Amino acid sequence: MDKLKIIPLGGLGEIGKNMMAIECGNDIVIVDVGLMFPGEDTPGVDLVIPDFSYVMENKSKVRGVAITHGHEDHVGALPFLLRQLEVPVYAPRLAHGLVSLKVKDNKRGESMLHTVDSGDIIKMGDMSVEFFRVCHSIPDAMGLMIRTPVGAVIHTGDFKFDHTPVDGKPSDLAKLAEYGKEGVLLLCSDSTYVEIPGYTPSEQIVSATFDHIMAESTGRVIVATFASLVSRVQQVIDSAAKSNRKVAIVGRSMSETVAMAQKLDYIRSPKGTLVSFDQIKHLPAREVAIVTTGTQGEPTSALVRMANKDHRQVQITAGDTVVMSATAIPGNQTVVSKTIDNLFRLGANVLYERIAMVHVHGHAAQEELKLMMSLTKPKYFVPVHGEYHHLVLHSRLAQTMGIPAENTFVMEDGDTLEITAKGAKRGERVSAGPVYVDGMNTWKPDSTVLRDRRSLSNDGVVVVVVPVDTETGYLVGDPEIASSGFVDAKQADELREAAKEEIIKALNQGVEHNEWSFIQAKVKEVLGKYYYAHTKRRPLILPVAIEV
């Protein structure tokens, strides 16, 4: 009996780095290979990517990767996978363009990339993947109809039902209805905004706000948004053109994305509207619009540099209007607030989501999620994309739509679901979870490196150099002490002599064993106590042996 396995490898139970393996017999189809940006509990980490172990252990089965759209949390980890695995990747045209930018230094990787259009059906072993159009906050987003020997799986990707999207290409309701008729075994549907009742407003609302801002502002209008929010850039261009403003793109990532989107015809600009920064420099402020990045308060972004009076090209002045066209991602609110504050301090008027309709998000709200279920009529339901509570709420929503509770599965990364003609049940867990990319290294969550960094960041470090006789284990000189991030230089001086005395006393008071590990433990113990008593802090104590 054929068995279908659904194995989320990223993005279930937490936001970001989406990846899923769909396995049937000897074939595996991978859906998306995303990354996420690290949080404050992983200091120094550059990126978070999925754990590829399961895929690599089964690499002979992998028939292809299907990409739903070009956002980082769906494609960002592809370059890491393609360094390890030779596999064809099928992506919508814009996603393909954006991924190409990332793998351009990997000729072999580039050769694995293929473009698809909506309606294309790609054969992957005994399975096939049909791409269908959905709306999202990037053009050219697709959902997947994956036909398998056991039945059809629909993976929505990120989606919403905007009947009046910027690019004029709404989600393909007719196709979804056809799939529903054909029969859908399993629906995997986007859960990100399941908490929100009703419908997500159309992008049209944002266009109306932009039109108003561009027409009414007497100074420059600077719109910050995500580099990947290509349709938002289109909206700025359209509104600017109506108000006779020229638009310049500021910032490297935004410029690259826009250039790619323009080349592929996903951004269209009335002749002479989209120009270089040099061409707007000397125009009257009333004729200028700028598009840039920095809505998440990223320290090196153009907008944050502008807010800190540290941007090479753009100086914020009174009369400027700054539009933050994005939601602050949880965890970023504090830095975003600071950026808004600094822009206000420079005299700009700042418009942001809480006080103006300058952003709508790209995910379906409750009524849209229900519409997806109504159209596709799945037998089984797995909520995808979202934190655990989103998944739970989405599975409950599915139950209100008549899908039996025993046919809905709240899964987390590494869980497996096994479906046969007889039914569906949970299978064995596979290796999954975050992999932290840190410079040239990667760490797993249990890494002592990250644990040490967290400890260092709270209380600093004290280094103790202990001169020992390796034969006897006895102290043969005065210990040296240095610290960083612990107390200030003055207090460090004050504490140093007494701390040395503590060590000498402890080590001379009968060392039972002369192994370094014992000496080390003893030093940590006495110094830990001494410092806590005098500072109420627990610095990381790092003893170093010097053999003399």
Place this chain on the structure above:
Amino acid sequence: MDKLKIIPLGGLGEIGKNMMAIECGNDIVIVDVGLMFPGEDTPGVDLVIPDFSYVMENKSKVRGVAITHGHEDHVGALPFLLRQLEVPVYAPRLAHGLVSLKVKDNKRGESMLHTVDSGDIIKMGDMSVEFFRVCHSIPDAMGLMIRTPVGAVIHTGDFKFDHTPVDGKPSDLAKLAEYGKEGVLLLCSDSTYVEIPGYTPSEQIVSATFDHIMAESTGRVIVATFASLVSRVQQVIDSAAKSNRKVAIVGRSMSETVAMAQKLDYIRSPKGTLVSFDQIKHLPAREVAIVTTGTQGEPTSALVRMANKDHRQVQITAGDTVVMSATAIPGNQTVVSKTIDNLFRLGANVLYERIAMVHVHGHAAQEELKLMMSLTKPKYFVPVHGEYHHLVLHSRLAQTMGIPAENTFVMEDGDTLEITAKGAKRGERVSAGPVYVDGMNTWKPDSTVLRDRRSLSNDGVVVVVVPVDTETGYLVGDPEIASSGFVDAKQADELREAAKEEIIKALNQGVEHNEWSFIQAKVKEVLGKYYYAHTKRRPLILPVAIEV
């Protein structure tokens, strides 16, 4: 000519640690002495308190401290001030009770505390302070009418206009109207929720939700809220009583606060409703309600321990309903989400602000802020309490109410405003800003300790022990290298020998000066380059000299 000075010392331009000095002639009145909890950019810091320099430099003038209400961001730094300054403190009864708990180990501090009731007028030098009732998310909150030789200043404290508050004591509209008639020179008004149009909903809405939850849930109901949200605890008790549930308080800070509030009659429980945990332990789940803390995801809070299966008394099971009756403060959203996820994983049903009406906040929205201005008719306006963008938006709101732009002042901590009969203008800045309490130490924002901690947390530390001849500056032995939070043990071993070679080569290649500072700089330079080339990381390099 008399001159009135308004000097914000905390809470303007950022959220939290509210404090203001109001100075006229030889007299200073201090309004509130709050603290705030540190953000992620100040690792290891326990608390943030205001800079007391200005107050201490002028301590002979300080006539008294007027406290508006008992929240930490308004009273939390009082114990620190009272250790340095002998001054009478006037606080509403509940705030007084809560502060007493904090200074109970400081007899002298305790003796400075006095209670006031609404309508009380306290003479402070040539000024006087009248306390008037306002609604906020703690009972017994007051605004201040401060009469000075130059004119009257109204400081609203934190407020909203709830016409049906839990304790039945609405903001005193009549009094505010009287003040308006008497004449108000300056209004200092709460800006925290100026972004929100309309009115803040009444606490009644929360009571209705609680009634429903308590009646419908078949298991235990566990409500988490702020320890200081005394009226919310009252609401839980009232709803529980209606549904024949007993209520137990779990968690030390919540228990202390509730005990104090009960003693002072700010919490009233129908006989037998509020009981100890032991008394609910063996009751059927349907008859149990629990109130606890942890809505901000604080790792040591009761709710987070429950979510992590790590609480001594309460084990979460399927059937439990957990109510998060609070807003996640920006910066805490990620940990709050994780707590909600873990509670769902244990099978609880979790209700939180985004999906149920289980919380209303304690601050005035736009229409209430306008009402405050309409009633008091101030000549000058200073928005208080809020981040800089809140203050800007509030000053604009004042202008829509007819207060001329030149009479509204957006101030930040340390700014001064000078008002005389002739007019108002900005004066010289005074010392202000955050002071970080770190164990037994305090740091200013420019502290190298905090800078080092941030650096340690990103890339870890490498210690290099350099044996030098103090006479010649020559290396007289092999350097030793140890690291923490940098790379894993295996890679550290791999890098060690080559790194030592780099040092030996660098120091033997002609050391121009034999001072330790030169050797140190050289070691940092060569190792920094070496490590970056091999790991793309920049650990903090800490050379320690050993003289032999």
